Structures are given as structure tokens and as C-alpha cells.
Amino acid sequence: xxxxxxxxxxxxxVCGEISLRPEGVERFRVHTPFMSDDGDHLAVILRKxxxxxxxxxxxxxxxxxxxxxxxxxxxxGTRQKIIASALTAFAVTDRxxxxxxxxxxxxxxxxxxxxxxxxxxxxxxxxxxxxxxxxTFVDDFRAFMTDRVPESRRTFxxxxxxxxxxxxxxxxxxxxxxxxxxxxxxxxxxxxxxDATISLLQFERWGLSFSSVAVFEDQEAVGRRVLARFSDAxxxxxxxxxxxxxxxxxxxVDAMA
Numbered sequence: 362x363x364x365x366x367x368x369x370x371x372x373x374x375v376c377g378e379i380s381l382r383p384e385g386v387e388r389f390r391v392h393t394p395f396m397s398d399d400g401d402h403l404a405v406i407l408r409k410x411x412x413x414x415x416x417x418x419x420x421x422x423x424x425x426x427x428x429x430x431x432x433x434x435x436x437x438g439t440r441q442k443i444i445a446s447a448l449t450a451f452a453v454t455d456r457x458x459x460x461x462x463x464x465x466x467x468x469x470x471x472x473x474x475x476x477x478x479x480x481x482x483x484x485x486x487x488x489x490x491x492x493x494x495x496x497t498f499v500d501d502f503r504a505f506m507t508d509r510v511p512e513s514r515r516t517f518x519x520x521x522x523x524x525x526x527x528x529x530x531x532x533x534x535x536x537x538x539x540x541x542x543x544x545x546x547x548x549x550x551x552x553x554x555x556d557a558t559i560s561l562l563q564f565e566r567w568g569l570s571f572s573s574v575a576v577f578e579d580q581e582a583v584g585r586r587v588l589a590r591f592s593d594a595x596x597x598x599x600x601x602x603x604x605x606x607x608x609x610x611x612x613x614v615d616a617m618a
Contacts, residue, residue: 364381367469379392387409390405390406393405397487413464415464416472417460418460426483440486444483446529447478449529462475481559501602502534509610510534516534518531531560533547555591577602
């Protein structure tokens, strides 16, 4: 496949703001608009090893994370679980610090989409601080949904029973009983917003029919870039739970009618 055809597939499958820049024989730097919250663009290289094309970060992702935390923190606890989950979900391999994803056949666009999502999810570990205090927001959200939605019509932590057996793309609360289900996301921080964005994009790729609504703990506290990406994928949004309970309840009643 030629450089022009690969670039076209990247743009069709991922986004139009992607370009390739040759950096030697059968090696290209992939320029994308995706970046971490400190403004550092994701490092993506497309190169050939033998007869196999693959995508690689060439060690940049972990190196970037160690600017914010000790390297040992990436190999233990919740951070390690987040990283392992992202690698498994998107079939990315960690080769001694280099993250790689082989391109299957000529599916360059699908490979880049998966690789970018994996890198974004791994970057979420920067939101976990040493003195992390658990918010009561998620508990409050569940209590609110339990009171307003009949048990027979709601499922917490729903995932698709066929496409997603491992539960990599979760919906905080799925409401059924309408022509198309309502996916409700509880969003306490930037990491949750990123995960919800990835899930919504994946649901679209699977061709699911659904509506979505997001309930933020504090929308004003969400990073501008993170919120902008979510706004492209999500539908109805409430800036907070505490200040919008009456409006959210009316929205749910109308949706379930």
C-alpha cells in the first residue's frame, strides 16, 4: 500500500487532521491532533520490521509519564492496572518500554485508531495523585439513579454482551425499555471523561443505536481539550449532579415515558 493510500485510510478511519512525514526507508512519523493535557502530542511512528508494518511510540509514552511521577509508580497499584487494561483492550504490546501494535493486513486505519486510544488511556494515569481522595460523587450518582429509575429498567456498569466480553467499554448506567437505550455516564474527572469518549466512539463503530447523557461532578473542572473531545461524541450534558437533580429527574422521566 502506498503512502498516499495509508494516509487516506488514517484520515477516513480516525480523523482528517492526520499526515505522514517520511523519516527514512519505510519509516514515517504520524502527525495527529491528539495530545496529553500538558500539550505534548502523542508520539506515533509507522515503520516496517521485516515484512510487517507496525505502529510504535518508540518509548515516548513512558518517558513522558516519568516527567510527572517516579517510574516505579507505573509498575504497581492502580496505575499498573490502568496500563495493563489499556494494552489488553487495544492489543498493544509493551516491548521493554516501547509500545507497539502490528498492522493486520492493510487495516492501517483501524490499527491507528486502536493505538491512539491505548496511548490516551495510558496517559490517564497522570490523574492519580499520591494523596488521592475518593469523591462521593459516584456513590451519590448511583443513589440518585436507584431512586429515580426502576430496577427492572437500569443496569449499572453495563457493557456489550457480545462485542465487549471483558468490559473495557463501560456505561455507568444503561436505561432500557425505550426504542433505543439511554447510556448515562457519571463523570467525576478528566480520566472518566476520556474513558466515556472512547466508549461512545467505540459504540458508534459497532453500529449501536442509543442515546447518551453525561452528568458531571463539576464540568468547569474538566480540562478544555478533554471536554471538547467529549462534546463531539456525547449528546445531552448536565454540568453537575448537585445543582441539577430536578432537571435530570425530569429528563429521565421524559426519556423513559
